[in-house]
Amino acid sequence: MIESVLITVVQMIVALLASPFIVGLIRKVKAHLQCRQGPGWLQPYYDLAKLFRKDVVVSTHTSWIFTATPYILFSSTLTAVLLVPIFLSKVPLNFAGDIITVVYLLALGTFFLMLAGLDAGSAFGGMGSSREAIVASLTEPAMILSIFAVGLTAGSTNLSTIVHKTALLQGIVTDPPPHLMALAALFIVTLAETGRVPVDNPATHLELTMIHEAMILEYSGRYLALIEWASALKLLLFLTLISNVFAPWGIATERTPVWMAFGVAVWLVKVSGLAVLIGLIESMFAKLRLFRVTDFLGLAFILSLLAIIFFYILRG
Amino acid sequence: MASALIILIAAPLVSGLLSLAVRTRPVMERLQMGHAAVLWAAMAAVVAGVAAGDDVSFGSLLHADALSAFMDLMLAFVGGTALVYAVGYMGEKLSRGPVEFPRYRRFFVYFDLFLFAMVFAVNLDNIALMWIAVEGSTISAALSVGFDRTKAALEAGWKYIILNFVGITLALFGTVLVYYASEHVLGVSMEALKWSVLARAAGSLNPVVLKMAFVFVMIGYGTKAGVAPMHTWLPDAHAEAPTPISAVLSGLMLNLGLYAVLRLKTIVDPAVGPEFAGSIMVGLGLLSMTIAATFLLIQRDYKRLFAYSSIEHVGIVLVGFGVGGAAGVFGGLFHMINHALAKSTAFYAAGRVLLRYGHKNIDGVTGLLRQMPLVGGAMLLAALALAGMPPFGLFISEILIATGAYDKRPWVAYAFLLLLVVAFAALVYQVFRMVLGEPKETGVPMTPGGGRFTDFALAANLVAMGYIGIHMPGFLRALFIPMTRVFHVLGEIP
């Protein structure tokens, strides 16, 4: 019991500490590719610390939703992170919910963020919220389906069971054609959900294109810090899903400290690798026009759907 | 005999390569005439050899059995007359000016390579190498179809390329499947691709794989043969290609596509029973005939008219082989060779008309019999033959196929005869409009230089067509006898 609590706390701390690092890593990769030196490794941490110290400005037109949203967003995202195996294949909290719970926790945060975007009554906030609604409605089914594709092989929708079973299997991948499609779908979902290029650009505040930044335009101080941190956590969560669901090698399958420490190291390497990949993509590709985003997300949906159908046709 | 086979295959290649070096028109004319003569002589030797009862083979690659020899006969004879015709036709174009000498030369290079690929394909004893040769013929014909460089010719060429390249690729997929089936029985080697080995092992091959293979090959080579619904390239390509090419496309290349399908059918039938391939072929054959008959009625362009008639005849041949039996198979074979002769004659005549008037409009052409008696007469006879009038061979083969169909599936025979009647009426009506009556336009008469060659080609084809129609020659009968083995047909040649 105490062991379980301890592991959960460690997982929380690891995730909280690692998430700004991943954001910083992507920025660093982009800076290098643009032949810049870029800010230091600790800059995202400094940013958070600074924001937490700053005063908050809240528009008089807003309701309680505006002030509650950062807390709801942060806590729901953090809860979702705790349900996902990071360095141990069977997370202690796995009884609390499966992949559907994770998706709903994330959707809850997104929902409140959209409300908050509308709440302040500014034009940009509303625009961002409506765009986010389009993106979210297209990505969520794709996300669920793509993890289901793997879950079908493992025979469960519980993330811990999926990861645990897959980690114990021999060979590189359990079932390449459907899983590869699901992986591609989940990667596209990741780019969309975390507001990266080519769906959104986290580095600009250009009103015609922004989605995520438009919604949080009114926030400042510790509210902004919480939202930024929650976004970083969400990014980390998706990268963890990709690496641990599709390639769970090196994850600890038993609760021994050494193995878990090894698990943390391997996980860090994997998510860092994915972060570098995202940095590369952001440098190589341009943002899509908003009307083309649906095509891109449609691709993810079709791929994940195919992955599921494959399973039924081929192995059913 | 093996040397004759080598000469038959090498002649077009050598002639094509030599053409590259030719600098004047008379030299080219002599070269191509010589080429035609060598083709005929070598073909006669090969056919005589096979008719005497021995298959001709060279090494492990080349092997001419009765079916190959039959194709050789057709390819070399019509190929030869087409060469003679092309000498006249292109010479006329050269002297009138629309084609300058380098392009005149290039035409013969393409043409010879096209012939080479086709002759090579039918004598190869290897399913995959045959595919390569057939693809080679597709490629060389692609260059010829767009030869005129008009907008219409380019469009026709593009359609031809896209459809045929896709088709031929599907045929390769079918070929891979055949190999996949055979390597499990015969081992991973060249042996597993040889027609002769496949034919012996056919019964033990996996039927499911062969069924799939046949479907792909039927669609693939069927595209090349102009089978509906993959026929859409055919009327455009036949109408826009230079006329000697149209004649060869229609008379020979379609038959090459059919040959490839038939070869595979001889492998597939023992493994899965004749019903499977047969019903597909009957279905596609009747569809082709229906589409062709419809479009024959509304045609305004005489080259397209004959092109649609080719689709109809490919359909007839398919129905023949599809219903099978001695009547169906020999009807189909006899139909192939007669159609090759009649259709090339029709195109030769159409080419002369095109040279005279410079347009392809049926409405603008009347009184051919008065203005150009030989051309008009040839076109009339060819059209009557194509429509299935006695005494021509196509009448006999159509009757054979109809009786064969009646024995197996009466409704096929009814549909077949109905479509024949429609196509007959359409074709005869359209050709009568052109041939009879008073000439409207004077046009540009042929120069004697060009006229001589084309007249000869027309006459040679007409004589051959009449000869085998009135009385089936002994060598043809001798070729048909061993084909009972190739097609697993029991019974006498009707």
Added chain:
Amino acid sequence: MVIHPDLGSQLVNLCSALLLLTCFAIIAQRRLSACVDLFALQSVFLAVTAALVAFLTGAHHIYIAAALTVVIKVIILPRILKAVIERLNVKRELVLNINIPSSLLICGALVILAFYITQPIISLGFLLTQDSLAIALSIVLIGFFIMIARKKAVTQVIGFLVIENGLFLGATAAAYGMPLIVELGVFFDILVAGLIIGVYTHRLQDTFDSVDTSKLTGLKE
């Protein structure tokens, strides 16, 4: 080095799945030059698959086929296509007959169809890998679809080449490769076919001032 046979066939399976994935990427792509790049990438995967099969089965002639794939399909043909695109100045977006989401759905259906058709053969169990033949057929069908659904001449060429890739995958993964002389012949034919199509595209451009094949509508009844 010895690879466990299971792992080997999984690797082959993975590579062929990557080929299929690039097909979807080509379908979802609107920029012409990116399509050419994706085709080159697909050919790289094809070469890797062939090399893997050669290694696993000991059929060394497939190495030659893999090398030829790299030379012809990864280097030469993409360069020719890029040159055509450059010269014809058709860098703009593709002209689509069918929009991207429906294209994707149709391709998904095609993949399912391919798996359905090949199911009886897969269950025979002769294959090196379970899915390669089905994937090969899917790629052939998708290539077909690209040719139908995209109007530019260059995209039709890409569709044709994708079909070829699918075929080659079928030949190597399902039938352990054809004999060498056959492979060489097939490669030669593809190269020539590619060149001829290139020549035709140039002529189309010269005559029609466009490579949009929807302008080829002169010939009809």
